[in-house]
Amino acid sequence: EPEVTQTPSHQVTQMGQEVILRCVPISNHLYFYWYRQILGQKVEFLVSFYNNEISEKSEIFDDQFSVERPDGSNFTLKIRSTKLEDSAMYFCASRAGSNTGELFFGEGSRLTVL
């Protein structure tokens, strides 16, 4: 069964460092998303991406964040200068073209900022 894969599963970094989280969405999907879940809190929408550009972003997704689809398969989230409060589980998701289609989530990348 096709699945969304994410790497790394866990990353520990120092405050101020750049981090890149990688995702390989399901191959025929067109819409891509990043969400985050701070420990014990709700899953929060960060950004959606379609047709090689951001289609929507939340207030959380400030100038420290960027997304890219550098080739036909990867979808990355970059945090330029990490802060302690960026520590969270980051989930990538993808969706096929149907407007009511479900999002398929990866298993998440846990980011710990020290």
Next chain:
Amino acid sequence: GNSVTQMEGPVTLSEEAFLTINCTYTATGYPSLFWYVQYPGEGLQLLLKATKADDKGSNKGFEATYRKETTSFHLEKGSVQVSDSAVYFCALRGGGADGLTFGKGTHLIIQP
């Protein structure tokens, strides 16, 4: 904006008990509604969905009915198992937004 409110846990039940997890939402228009489940150490998996009023989503013995008049999408199961222990998230997509809006999640613990 969109919002989802669900009962907070943990909810602890005995095996074979009846389960209800309440979920209500606020959105403009006609959102699609979802229940996702997160098993320990895993990502989010779609459990069921409903895309229009009065639709009933069902999967693995779980059911939820899209009630527009009460803006609710309560999750039910007639007889829970230990393997149902997980965190359950109610979510919606619509109201002009592309991304999903999640509730805070309900931690369900089933004891043998």
